[in-house]
Amino acid sequence: MTLASTTDALRAIPGLHFPDEPGYDEHRQAWNLLADQHPLAIAVPDTIDDAVRVVRAVTDAGLRIAPQASGHGAAAIDGDALRDAVLLRLHRLTGVEVDAENRSARVLGGTLWNEVIAAAAPHGLTALHGSAGDVSVTGYILGAGISFYGRTHGLATHRMSAVELITATGEVVRATADEHSDLFWALRGGGGNFGAVVAVEIDLLPIPDVQAGFLLWDIVAASDVIPAWRDWTRGLDRAATTALRLFRFPPLPELPPFLSGRSLVIIDGAILGDDALAAELLEPLRALRPEMDTFARIPAQALLEVHMDPPMPSAAVTDHLMFGDLTDAAVTALLDAAGPGAEAAPMVVELRHLGGALGDAQDSAVRCFDGEYALVAVQVVPVPEFAPQAVRLVDEVVETLRPWADCAPYLNFVDVPVGAEVGFDAETIERLRRVREMYDPNRVWVAAHALPDPAVAV
Ligand SMILES: Cc1cc2nc3c(=O)[nH]c(=O)nc-3n(C[C@H](O)[C@H](O)[C@H](O)COP(=O)(O)OP(=O)(O)OC[C@H]3O[C@@H](n4cnc5c(N)ncnc54)[C@H](O)[C@@H]3O)c2cc1C
Structure with missing residues (x-):
């Protein structure tokens, strides 16, 4: 596809904001006001179905996608990769369903911790949130999640029991310890390199x-x-x-x-x-x-x-x-x-x-x-x-x-765009790459702390 035909294909997708349109500047603004994001276009879906439609249309147009929730970690995305990608802002995809009996919650992909903790509190429950309530559950938990309950209860990502994510082919899959278990392994700490997360299921703790x-x-x-x-x-x-x-x-x-x-x-x-x-x-x-x-x-x-x-x-x-x-x-x-x-x-x-x-x-x-x-x-x-x-x-x-x-x-x-290799040993990076090869062979996803490509032998 030429650049002109790619841009035309993109303009045909309903609901995208382009740099020359109102709304673009508002939506490219991340929580960290220093992050000067200039994506090709921005999508702000309200529902999971809308998000799926955007992913399918953008990947059909041969373009990459950068999922983002609050933008607390926006300074960690490679700005050059973002210039050729569609920013998928998920801050309207919010909501929490608390299952008090089973001490768990299903949390939509753009939801902030404030909303989750407020929903859990009337049941005498809480979760492994971090210090700030306006960080999103998804970005925090995909990266690991250090809570003030952490030395007792461990990393938040280890209290995540399921992840629903849109894959590069536009399907919604549910990853758990038993289904898509390799993907689940990678999502617990491997960041946003594997898809657009539309919901996570987390354990709640009986701490009133x-x-x-x-x-x-x-x-x-x-x-x-x-x-x-x-x-x-x-x-x-x-x-x-x-x-x-x-x-x-x-x-x-x-x-x-x-x-x-x-x-x-x-x-x-x-x-x-x-x-x-x-x-x-x-x-x-x-x-x-x-x-x-x-x-x-x-x-x-x-x-x-x-x-x-x-x-x-x-x-x-x-x-x-x-x-x-x-x-x-x-x-x-x-x-x-x-x-x-x-x-x-x-x-x-x-x-x-x-x-x-x-x-x-x-x-x-x-x-x-x-x-x-x-x-x-x-x-x-x-x-x-x-x-x-x-x-x-x-x-x-x-x-x-x-x-x-x-x-x-x-x-x-780490609030600068270093690659994931800085945070993991070589064996883990290799396994993360194998999982990406299974779910995203064409490198659709643009993430904070991107997984590096393997070195090319010369
Ligand atoms: C004031 C402040 C306090 C903090 N306190 C803590 C703390 O106590 N403990 C702690 O562990 N961390 C803390 N952090 C760090 C925080 O966990 C990271 O900045 C985290 O990446 C923020 O996630 P976010 O989704 O809110 O931000 P975003 O910038 O929206 O997301 C960061 C990255 O996560 C991925 N991502 C986010 N949402 C999705 C999605 N729905 N699907 C796929 N990928 C997604 C993307 O790769 C994205 O680039 C803090 C940060 C700040 C600025």
Whole structure:
């Protein structure tokens, strides 16, 4: 097909938005406002049938398709691949059916965690959501999914029991441990490389409430708090999953006074179990005399607010490293790069404590995380001219800490378009390729962290 006939074929598909039409700019906007997406056209289906029609028509026209839900991970898609593809925005394909008796839910492909947790809560149930309620269940769970219940209950993707997806030939298949089991293996951690997911079935957990909150200190306490938290996390009960963040907040009227204009160290997270266990586990951290301590028993749904992720789409530069351990030297390097004495540092430098059930291997593409600590550095970009400086701030911290990053990164935290080979060993990449060969031999799908093509022998 020539480019002109391809474009004509595309224009014949009803409901697509083209660059010269109203609606295109609105729909190409991802959650990460820095992601400047320029696809050939954009489809925004309301139903699974509409999505199937789009996939069939676009593949008949010989074009590629990039499924996307919220766009939290939009900076991880290769922009060049997107220019020749149709962006399949699934944010209108939302809905949750809770089966309280079987503690499970069927969640449509564009649904955000907020909606799922709100539907589960009246039944005394919740799920392995992440820190932000406006991340989509599908993008999060295809990548693995680290929750504040993670050290107790493992990766969210291992609590996904079925995936319904549109294949490259426009069929809807259901992948489970028993049906299309190779595909199911690949979807649990292998990302969006295999089709457009229109629904997932997930386990719900009988957790009506939880001990959760944060402990806050001025950043001058960081040289005591970071090593103490690191020591505390070693050998910690699996009931507790926490994160430690170094914050530098600008003075902003929309921030509460305890955050506005301040540099802080904050430990937050959740502890499953009774109040006595939570008190016992928190005691060594409370001994460091935090300025604020909000840990208390809260409804499980309120855990979505504890981490204070941005409440609306924002422009941000993010990067990530994974550590098997936080040695004294790594802690010193972190303090030098982002502690109280650092001249300039990103707005947020976060360490998530992993391990526990997150390190229990299962038969899936992701298996488990070897890393015990995930570092995420984030710099908000208030005006576009600030972007180069934001990149510099994030790079400086990440490059300073890189010598200690001895584990494969978690691709959902990697906000640049590196390929999937960065996150998986060679054997896993080979198996993922074999699954793609079965379901997508013509490379229809454009995904964040694309699976690389095999090297061509010369
Ligand atoms: C503020 C913030 C907080 C976060 N907190 C956590 C956290 O606590 N734990 C954690 O594990 N991660 C967290 N993340 C990372 C998050 O899991 C990833 O960014 C994830 O990719 C977002 O999925 P999404 O669908 O919302 O984003 P999108 O950008 O829409 O999707 C990312 C990719 O997933 C694939 N995809 C999405 N939907 C579909 C679909 N329906 N069919 C096929 N492929 C699809 C595509 O390849 C797409 O490019 C956070 C990110 C941000 C920005």
